[in-house]
Amino acid sequence: MKHRRIPKRKLAITGGSVLAVMAAGLTLQSANASDVTQRYPVKPLSVTAAGKLASSLSDELGPDLIGTYYDAAAGSLVVNVADEAAADSVRDAGGRARVVQNTLAELAGARRTLTDKAAIPGTSWAVDPVTNKVVVTADRTVTGASWNRLSEVVEGLGHKAELRKSAGEFKPFAAGGDAIHNDGGRCSLGFNVVKDGAPHFLTAGHCGAVGSRWSASPGGPDLGRMVDSRFPGDDFALVAYTAGGLQPSEVNLYDGGTQRITGAAEATVGMPVRRSGSTTRVHDGQVTGLDATVNYGNGDIVNGLVETSVCAEPGDSGGPLFSGDRAVGLTSGGSGDCASGGQTFFQPVTEALGAYGATIG
CATH class of the missing domain: 3.30.1340 (Histidine-containing Protein; Chain: A;)
Known part of the structure; x- marks a missing residue:
């Protein structure tokens, strides 16, 4: 019998930079967790397959699943569980189980x-x-x-x-891939999408207001008009292209090439990711946390963000976070810079797509 799935909570959390950067292939166990003996070898998984397994196990185990992360070195999904009965389900599905001290209810209470x-x-x-x-x-x-x-x-x-x-300061990266401009400054285009059969693109909600006009260069011809913007709470926006014709689903890699994007994926802790933006171009890192909430100050609190070790700077806002050919997030804000390093938060792209009834273009 399956448990009823518990909806993800979005709790107000104030912005700071979490400095724990999980190294690829991390295998050290914390003092309050233990690996459960596996009777069968752990199934090697791609990061995409690990994300699908995590979702499936969440449906099956409900509150008995207390968190997951991807061990890139071993190619395995590590699953925190409440007891050995739940661990059996994880093992049988091909994951690696850890019985941990803090329950889902205790962490939510904290x-x-x-x-x-x-x-x-x-x-x-x-x-x-x-x-x-x-x-x-x-x-x-x-x-x-x-x-x-x-x-x-x-x-x-x-x-x-x-x-x-943290030595840095958390703030939205106000001012992607390709640069987009309005009277208020510059952001980055996230992902091209299709809504109701028409071409649109996603970017960060804090970049502009509904009705704002966007161009590919300062003072240039209209590229599109922002038809929806959500910030704070969330941080995503939708821009309708002015000209007709579908736009390619790809990310500028700033080396003469592009990365084709074929769909969207939920982030998994440990997932290797890349970010493209009009200020600092392309940088790599890992997903280090999920469902983070950041308090940028002035009442600007954003919930449900993906936390990463990727750096970013002003002007990169709205730009794409991706893993292989999958869209993962939109650049929101963070601390540090790409010279000294830093931490960046991203709006999950799946939430934006769901809110708008849009698909990757």
């Missing part, structure tokens, strides 16, 4: 506590499946009384949370 007691601009939190904790990060603006309050709240959560400090 996030609620942080939302209620520590909603401080310049902080972020997300569940880290590798450590089985809620990782809370404060950026460099969190000092004095704010730092003391945050430290006290995290300390009160005991083994369920961990506090980290």
